Amino acid sequence: MSRRKIRMIIILATVALGGLLTVQLLWLNKAFKSEEKEFNLAVQVAMSQTVQQLLAKANPVETAKPVKHLTSSFFLAEVNAPIKAQELDTLLRQEFARRHLSIPYEYGILNAEDDTLVFGNYVPATIKVTKTEAFLKNTIQAAPNGYYNFVVVFPTRTTHILSEMQLWVYSTLALLVVILFFAYILYSILQEKRLSELKADFINNMTHELQTPITNIAIASEILRKADSNLPAAKSQRYHQIIFQENERLKSQVEQVLQMAELDKKAMRLTKTSINVHQLLADSLQRLSLRLQKRSGQITCYLNAEKATIEADSQHLTNALYNLLDNAEKYSPQTPNIQVSTRNYQQGILISIADKGQGIRKEVQRFIFDTFYRVPTGNIHNVRGFGLGLSYVKTIIQAHQGSIRVKSQENQGSCFELYLPFRA
Numbered sequence: 001m002s003r004r005k006i007r008m009i010i011i012l013a014t015v016a017l018g019g020l021l022t023v024q025l026l027w028l029n030k031a032f033k034s035e036e037k038e039f040n041l042a043v044q045v046a047m048s049q050t051v052q053q054l055l056a057k058a059n060p061v062e063t064a065k066p067v068k069h070l071t072s073s074f075f076l077a078e079v080n081a082p083i084k085a086q087e088l089d090t091l092l093r094q095e096f097a098r099r100h101l102s103i104p105y106e107y108g109i110l111n112a113e114d115d116t117l118v119f120g121n122y123v124p125a126t127i128k129v130t131k132t133e134a135f136l137k138n139t140i141q142a143a144p145n146g147y148y149n150f151v152v153v154f155p156t157r158t159t160h161i162l163s164e165m166q167l168w169v170y171s172t173l174a175l176l177v178v179i180l181f182f183a184y185i186l187y188s189i190l191q192e193k194r195l196s197e198l199k200a201d202f203i204n205n206m207t208h209e210l211q212t213p214i215t216n217i218a219i220a221s222e223i224l225r226k227a228d229s230n231l232p233a234a235k236s237q238r239y240h241q242i243i244f245q246e247n248e249r250l251k252s253q254v255e256q257v258l259q260m261a262e263l264d265k266k267a268m269r270l271t272k273t274s275i276n277v278h279q280l281l282a283d284s285l286q287r288l289s290l291r292l293q294k295r296s297g298q299i300t301c302y303l304n305a306e307k308a309t310i311e312a313d314s315q316h317l318t319n320a321l322y323n324l325l326d327n328a329e330k331y332s333p334q335t336p337n338i339q340v341s342t343r344n345y346q347q348g349i350l351i352s353i354a355d356k357g358q359g360i361r362k363e364v365q366r367f368i369f370d371t372f373y374r375v376p377t378g379n380i381h382n383v384r385g386f387g388l389g390l391s392y393v394k395t396i397i398q399a400h401q402g403s404i405r406v407k408s409q410e411n412q413g414s415c416f417e418l419y420l421p422f423r424a
């Protein structure tokens, strides 16, 4: 899939899903408002009826004032007449039940003159008879002729309304699941895309890398073939040397790729023995020494670990250390200056390999351990590689239950730290 096509898909799908979600939320809001209105109306009617009945007993000539809706869950009925708590309690239960308002509520009787609370009770939705029945009978009997109002509060009003519109809530949740699923698919597509780009780069890169030794071998052997035996011994020796060296290079390159393919198949088998990390470092430094000498590079070692023996696969670990040293040399555009140090921790050893080379930008540091990844350098291809080294290192270190991390600053240098436990 091309980059443009993917971008189009992302934009269209985002717009479509965004629109759908907006419409859904608008409808949800509307449905909530209408449920709310219905609820408020039912409460107001129920309370008005209660007031009517209270007044009919206390003062038949008085007509009831409308019930006031003070805040979202708070209703006030101005009775302005004596109220018996028990009577109010019974009436409220009756009226609410008649309108199917099965929701817990609290009511309070207020003194009409100064709004002080003289009685309050909580009524759970499901229990019809309260324990306070006896108590209710006697309350406010002391001032039967006072003037009172009452209030009703619904502490769980919003959840009650939402529970009445379950279908809406479920359909919104379903839409959210669809959106999450879409985001996941998108993520996978982008991930795939990245991998396929990396693979394409790798193939280009590899073809180029293999072509160089093949061309050199072809030229050298062609010269030897044409010259037959007329070539001076020294020259002929030189061409044979080239063929041998280039063939070695080819061999190691093919090996590197095969090694990675092996790791990919998870077919790696570690042969662990008791080995000395300092010895492995010396071996891998030995492999690098010729190249360093050519560039008059410098290596400083601070081998501070007193206990340097660990259980590990010496072949793989030497390769891993060599890969890090190889990078330190390759990515030092000026004279290489490499520092190798070790130190002990309670359960293992920390090896650090630092260089003063070109460094790695912060934003790409998290990619460098990915297979095939190479930091993009525009059109300059002065340093060759497959992007396999660090991914190999990471796999090996993890197989030893160790860890690896990088600290680096652009144009300042990089430092790779490996931690390996004594015994995995």
Ligand SMILES: Nc1ncnc2c1ncn2[C@@H]1O[C@H](COP(=O)(O)OP(=O)(O)OP(=O)(O)O)[C@@H](O)[C@H]1O
Pocket (backbone or CB within 6 Å): 323, 327, 328, 331, 355, 357, 358, 359, 360, 368, 373, 374, 375, 384, 385, 386, 387, 388, 389, 390, 391, 413, 414
């Ligand atoms: N010491 C370092 N200094 C600066 N950049 C580095 C260093 N080590 C690694 N990198 C960056 O990380 C990338 C990945 O490194 P890695 O060793 O995996 O691949 P490579 O060196 O390009 O190829 P290979 O090791 O397979 O021959 C490199 O392309 C380079 O851009």
Ligand SMILES: [Mg+2]
Pocket (backbone or CB within 6 Å): 323, 326, 327, 385, 388, 389, 390
């Ligand atoms: Mg490398």
